Amino acid sequence: xxxxxxxxxxxxxxxxxxxxxxxxxxxxxxxxxxxxxxxxxxxxxxxxxxxxxxxxxxxxxxxxxxxxxxxxxxxxxxxxxxxxxxxxxxxxxxxxxxxxxxxxxxxxxxxxxxxxxxxxxxxxxxxxxxxxxxxxxxxxxxxxxxxxxxxxxxxxxxxxxxxxxxxxxxxxxxxxxxxxxxxxxxxxxxxxxxxxxxxxxxxxxxxxxxxxxxxxxxxxxxxxxxxxxxxxxxxxxxxxxxxxxxxxxxxxxxxxxxxxxxxxxxxxxxxxxxxxxxxxxxxxxxxxxxxxxxxxxxxxxxxxxxxxxxxxxxxxxxxxxxxxxxxxxxxxxxxxxxxxxxxxxxxxxxxxxxxxxxxxxxxxxxxxxxxxxxxxxxxxxxxxxxxxxxxxxxxxxxxxxxxxxxxxxxxxxxxxx
RNA sequence: CAAAAAGUGUGGAUUAGGG
Numbered sequence: 001x002x003x004x005x006x007x008x009x010x011x012x013x014x015x016x017x018x019x020x021x022x023x024x025x026x027x028x029x030x031x032x033x034x035x036x037x038x039x040x041x042x043x044x045x046x047x048x049x050x051x052x053x054x055x056x057x058x059x060x061x062x063x064x065x066x067x068x069x070x071x072x073x074x075x076x077x078x079x080x081x082x083x084x085x086x087x088x089x090x091x092x093x094x095x096x097x098x099x100x101x102x103x104x105x106x107x108x109x110x111x112x113x114x115x116x117x118x119x120x121x122x123x124x125x126x127x128x129x130x131x132x133x134x135x136x137x138x139x140x141x142x143x144x145x146x147x148x149x150x151x152x153x154x155x156x157x158x159x160x161x162x163x164x165x166x167x168x169x170x171x172x173x174x175x176x177x178x179x180x181x182x183x184x185x186x187x188x189x190x191x192x193x194x195x196x197x198x199x200x201x202x203x204x205x206x207x208x209x210x211x212x213x214x215x216x217x218x219x220x221x222x223x224x225x226x227x228x229x230x231x232x233x234x235x236x237x238x239x240x241x242x243x244x245x246x247x248x249x250x251x252x253x254x255x256x257x258x259x260x261x262x263x264x265x266x267x268x269x270x271x272x273x274x275x276x277x278x279x280x281x282x283x284x285x286x287x288x289x290x291x292x293x294x295x296x297x298x299x300x301x302x303x304x305x306x307x308x309x310x311x312x313x314x315x316x317x318x319x320x321x322x323x324x325x326x327x328x329x330x331x332x333x334x335x336x337x338x339x340x341x342x343x344x345x346x347x348x349x350x351x352x353x354x355x356x357x358x359x360x361x362x363x364x365x366x367x368x369x370x371x372x373x374x375x376x377x378x379x380x381x382x383x384x385x386x387x388x389x390x391x392x393x394x395x396x397x398x399x400x401x402x403x404x405x406x407x408x409x410x411x412x413x414x415x416x417x
Numbered sequence: 418c419a420a421a422a423a424g425u426g427u428g429g430a431u432u433a434g435g436g
Contacts, residue, residue, distance in 0.1 A: 002420065005421065006421080009420070009422090037419095037420090038422085041422055071423080073422085107424045110424040145425040146424075148426095150425095184426070184427065210426080242427095251429065279428055280428080312429095313430090315430085319430095351431090353431050387432045388431085389432095
């Protein structure tokens with residue numbers, strides 16, 4: 001019983017839910033009764049990967065075994081629906097909780113508030129917060145951190161800072177999560193100094209993520225030497241650098257033109273477990289493409305393809321773009337087909353790259369094909385797609401077609417920039 | 418009390434434009 005329970009927990013924590021479920025079935029077939037905690041773990045495991053339907057199957061089994069769903073189970077499910085973008089259903093489940101004698105707590109509210117926010121329903125998110133407080137449920141540190149992050153990502157810096165002060169008035173002490181939220185959020189708006197100013201008045205704890213946030217912000221400001229200094233400080237203080245640290249540093253060094261340093265660091269860290277992370281490879285690949293070292297880039301691309309490293313849509317998009325920019329539209333087209341055959345799903349970046357590439361190669365048939373694809377896959381043309389086409393028509397002297405497109409933008413509700 | 422249950426933060430890619 002303990003062996004099964006511990007192993008199932010382990011698999012769930014490692015994100016290997018399917019294996020956990022396999023063991024779970026074996027466990028039950030041996031007439032061991034999983035306890036409530038094990039059910040909850042497995043349900044949450046499925047929810048965290050957005051697979052609520054499989055989670056519900058487990059809930060069914062759990063109820064048959066005589067357990068009753070509590071607030072933890074409901075929160076997991078609501079979180080799962082939100083992560084899968086099914087906020088409507090999440091809201092319904094939330095509404096059904098009370099009827100089943102289960103009161104939502106601050107965790108439940110946080111899941112749903114974030115879900116509303118991510119789907120653009122800001123008003124409802126704030127309204128829900130109000131309702132929560134009205135019911136006597138008090139916002140805690142995690143909820144404040146969540147709200148501040150949401151506000152920053154929406155560009156509402158002043159409001160985020162107001163909440164930062166408000167939480168302290170309520171006796172909540174900002175932690176390392178608050179710190180990285182401020183550094184990243186304000187840093188992206190070029191306000192790193194405001195973040196430092198705000199944080200200097202509180203004593204936040206530090207962790208690796210907080211260090212990484214600073215480090216990546218410094219890199220984006222072009223302060224690579226300071227970033228390296230911070231990296232050395234991390235080593236001294238015992239914060240083990242991770243794949244985020246390394247890819248931020250490699251990207252920063254490349255963008256600052258310090259190619260030798262970047263490649264040196266890249267080669268130093270990639271033999272380790274990091275090889276399974278595509279980000280750092282893609283950063284280098286993109287750089288090589290953009291400085292015209294196409295051969296080296298393609299060599300690297302093939303190396304990644306043949307390794308165990310998962311190659312994702314970004315890696316393909318970067319490579320396709322590189323092939324277009326180096327005047328090889330046929331190879332780019334081939335790679336796009338190969339990507340689809342491998343089951344890697346193109347996104348709006350990919351389509352925009354293809355659109356621009358085919359426009360510049362004057363391959364009108366392919367342009368039409370991509371536009372059809374965009375409509376059928378729901379990655380419908382956005383502002384960048386229209387800009388690409390408008391620019392193409394203008395440069396081709398087809399101003400009237402560009403004007404037609406401009407009107408079409410308005411009609412389909414895409415905002416010109 | 419425990420082997421064990423839910424929410425927050427960090428890294429890579431797309432168009433155009435001036436000198």
